[in-house]
Amino acid sequence: MTDVRTDVARDLAHDLAGGPGATGADGQGGIDARRVSWTVDGRLILDGVDATAPPGAVSGLLGPNGSGKSTLLRVLAGVEAPSDDATRVAFDGADLLGLGRRRRARVLALVEQDATTDLPLTVLDAVLLGRIPHRSLLAGDSARDHEAARAALETVGTSAFAAREVATLSGGERQRVHLARALAQEPALLMLDEPTNHLDIAAQLDTMRVLRRLADDGVTVLAALHDLSLAAQTCDHVVLLSGGRVVAAGDVHDVLVPDVLDDVYGVRTEVLTHPRTGRPVLAFSPRD
Numbered sequence: 001m002t003d004v005r006t007d008v009a010r011d012l013a014h015d016l017a018g019g020p021g022a023t024g025a026d027g028q029g030g031i032d033a034r035r036v037s038w039t040v041d042g043r044l045i046l047d048g049v050d051a052t053a054p055p056g057a058v059s060g061l062l063g064p065n066g067s068g069k070s071t072l073l074r075v076l077a078g079v080e081a082p083s084d085d086a087t088r089v090a091f092d093g094a095d096l097l098g099l100g101r102r103r104r105a106r107v108l109a110l111v112e113q114d115a116t117t118d119l120p121l122t123v124l125d126a127v128l129l130g131r132i133p134h135r136s137l138l139a140g141d142s143a144r145d146h147e148a149a150r151a152a153l154e155t156v157g158t159s160a161f162a163a164r165e166v167a168t169l170s171g172g173e174r175q176r177v178h179l180a181r182a183l184a185q186e187p188a189l190l191m192l193d194e195p196t197n198h199l200d201i202a203a204q205l206d207t208m209r210v211l212r213r214l215a216d217d218g219v220t221v222l223a224a225l226h227d228l229s230l231a232a233q234t235c236d237h238v239v240l241l242s243g244g245r246v247v248a249a250g251d252v253h254d255v256l257v258p259d260v261l262d263d264v265y266g267v268r269t270e271v272l273t274h275p276r277t278g279r280p281v282l283a284f285s286p287r288d
């Protein structure tokens with residue numbers, strides 16, 4: 001795929017933040033989220049999270065089960081409203097949460113964990129749903145929509161399934177179709193919740209390669225990941241959550257270190273060095 005950072009997103013940053021290359025409060029583009037809080041049933045699930053995801057980078061959102069990764073993605077995407085008025089989410093300097101739904105859908109795509117498609121849709125039709133934010137209300141699919149959907153299917157290696165019903169696909173195949181739908185949306189900001197779930201190791205690396213190419217094209221990518229070694233090999237920047245708070249954030253070499261991981265996950269961590277990439281490879285054992 002070529003440049004998927006859409007004109008719409010560029011216009012948006014221009015409209016809302018005073019020109020191209022607009023930046024967030026800390027002088028960075030990409031996501032700049034401040035004091036993100038979310039409460040449910042009187043329980044504070046996200047407790048004043050500050051998190052960034054730089055543009056042109058693959059950022060990993062890490063943390064144990066229940067630490068708040070999915071919730072943070074949902075709040076950043078506007079699916080859940082923050083529970084604190086102090087919450088601010090800037091994207092390339094624009095107030096992301098202040099946008100109307102339709103405009104937001106032209107800027108960001110969220111691929112949720114175990115997303116389902118209950119409708120009896122073919123794969124191509126499911127991917128074409130990603131084009132809805134780009135169409136006028138009553139218009140049908142245009143040639144451009146089909147071009148974007150076919151390109152997305154090609155990118156994730158699922159062109160051969162285009163005519164199949166989504167319900168007939170395996171879990172891993174379906175996972176890739178959900179990614180294709182998000183790519184067809186041509187977002188400037190792509191957020192994914194466990195995008196490598198259900199995938200074999202080759203497909204996991206393929207997915208991370210797709211995310212890398214998007215980031216190289218200027219898309220801001222933020223993915224919740226459980227596999228810390230995969231994150232270490234593929235992310236430029238990571239944010240580590242625990243109990244709804246950010247414990248550490250930054251380069252994988254600085255964040256994925258024994259003291260921090262032992263503490264957050266309650267395990268013993270050894271950090272090795274990948275012989276080819278020089279990146280951290282993590283080995284875990286139970287705490288004695």
Ligand SMILES: Nc1ncnc2c1ncn2[C@@H]1O[C@H](COP(=O)(O)OP(=O)(O)OP(=O)(O)O)[C@@H](O)[C@H]1O
Pocket residue numbers: 040041045063064065066067068069070071072
């Ligand atoms: N709608 C809800 N009602 C009640 N509790 C919720 C709701 N949504 C999330 N939670 C709770 O908030 C906490 C964080 O959940 P979240 O799904 O964000 O964690 P996570 O880090 O994505 O976990 P996992 O790695 O297991 O997917 C959990 O304790 C969860 O039970």
